[in-house]
Amino acid sequence: MPLPLSADLSSRHTRVRRTLDVLNLDALVITNTTNIRYLSNHAGSAGILVVTADAMHLLIDFRYEEAARTLQASSSACPSLRTWPVPASYDEALLSCLTEIGATRVGFEAAHVTVARHDWLVRSAAARGQGMTFRSTERVVEALRVVKDAAETAMLRESAGRLTKVASTAVRAVRAGVTERAVAAVIEAAMREAGYERQAFDTIVASGPNAALPHYRAGDRILEAGDVVVLDFGGVLDGYCCDLTRTVSVGTPTADALRVHQAVRDAQQAAIAAVRPGVAASAVDAAARTVLEARGLGQAFGHGTGHGLGLDVHEEPRVTRPQPDVQPTLLEAGMVFTVEPGAYLPGWGGVRIEDDVLVTENGCEVLTSVPYDLLPLTH
């Protein structure tokens, strides 16, 4: 897989620098590591990126210096990058960097910087007496990330596409007599085999009554004939996440299982059919919800219909009911998100079906390609 090239980073830089102007900032301090990766390709779990009009200042400690050198020598090099070593404290190094480059109007990510860190920076900058001020910013890089560029779309398509084979292995592992954990182990081995560098989240194998718990993971319960089993898993490929859920039965499904599964499947199809540019994300949620309400399962669907996918497994756009005091999100071509309605009936179990979609000019492309059968044909 080609990594995003420097050209793609340049265009991201142009867009983030436009924000510096709009917000009247000398520098924007990026501490969210996912945002750092988006702007620089540097994927360390620590680091600070300081964006200015003419440079990207990357503060990194000893552990990442060699990785940074290697990356800068490749076709994924970050344009206008300057690296700053961090001998001890990141926050000390940040203040030194800001002082040296002469930044006084400094934006920071208010949704990521903690109160403790902010207080320290304000106090320490004041002690230096150079008139540095810190200003809250919200969603600057997240707003750029919500619409994917060409390199990202290609990677997300590849990431989601590789789930086809994983799902086939997963479904074959579901049989009476094995534990949920054993099925999870098979899924995770298949994800490694498919080339994912890691899981996007803890694999869910929720069988029988456990399937009523939407965020149950995988335990020691042994699968039995007649169980309905929710399988929810995803991998990370060169940083990009995919996320899939299928619900299958162990042996012949009961009439209840068939009815709930069909309702969730119809809800999901209705939601996918509603996806196109200009539509509110909440309209996609409503499309799923309306179907489930009509089947008497409205109360059983307690979560949102989907979430954005990209470098984070949960990002914008949120596909939920309209939120009070929140500007509605209108879908745009290039957005990528999950469509995953479910129905959960305490004591009985649950069904969830999830695919990943890319909004296109005319509708959407479903990036995941896995059969929906409740009783898989492979049994």
Place this chain on the structure above:
Amino acid sequence: MPLPLSADLSSRHTRVRRTLDVLNLDALVITNTTNIRYLSNHAGSAGILVVTADAMHLLIDFRYEEAARTLQASSSACPSLRTWPVPASYDEALLSCLTEIGATRVGFEAAHVTVARHDWLVRSAAARGQGMTFRSTERVVEALRVVKDAAETAMLRESAGRLTKVASTAVRAVRAGVTERAVAAVIEAAMREAGYERQAFDTIVASGPNAALPHYRAGDRILEAGDVVVLDFGGVLDGYCCDLTRTVSVGTPTADALRVHQAVRDAQQAAIAAVRPGVAASAVDAAARTVLEARGLGQAFGHGTGHGLGLDVHEEPRVTRPQPDVQPTLLEAGMVFTVEPGAYLPGWGGVRIEDDVLVTENGCEVLTSVPYDLLPLTH
């Protein structure tokens, strides 16, 4: 494995409530999910816990309600728990809870609450006009967590102990012709097999020159005869993390490999020998560093000697050089941490050796039990 019982939670509650008095607070808002788990046994990825003198108020959304009911019916039930449903926004629900219980002096976790969240709470509380004030607190629950209680020690011993078998499988998977990723897959399957609910962190298999990158993970490099390979992995058992590193060679080790490996092993032994109550954590770091400096490898050891282990894979105590402006940490019986010196030589590779130790009344107990051989006897 027995879960921690309600009696253990009671003692944690007594200690956290003492802090409410000392800090003159009506309520302490816990948003760090690990701290929530420590105080309530609730392990959801979302939730807020409000600690007051007579109750533990757990705010949870739909996804966790059934899990909470199940837990409250078990021997791990949280004493004095009251659950509050969160229909939409956690922050709205928090304000409603605080208003209903009449809390006005409200502490929050400054190292966890973001500036954006804090600003919203202050603004919204002011709009309600009830004189609610929010006060920064630091490390209240973390300070309790640093010394483990009996239930935790038992779980950490079990978690670390299960690595013996995993390591044996891991070492056998190291041979010429396989990729780093394939070795990682074997390790991860063995961790599942051993009963861990998930990995504590991304498995590291760093071979040849990649071993010079302390935070490299696992890639497509194919192992060759003469490689030195760093294997670093750990699992989570009922929430408790373990962390182990061994370095092995593919075929007969070179003289350089033997020399560096012996130096790191000696440094690690010196550090472990320095562990006992009353000693500064930095003295344990110094013990390792002194050995490596004497072998000309001081510059090659760029990270700290260890980190605490518990519900988080990186927690207090930090076993590092003395930090300016930071109160030194004196070791106490019940602390659990890693001892993991390393030496990294760019272009050549690296060696790291890591065990997990529990501070005891007289010294320490090494919780991990895995041979140290550079060329494993199983080859």
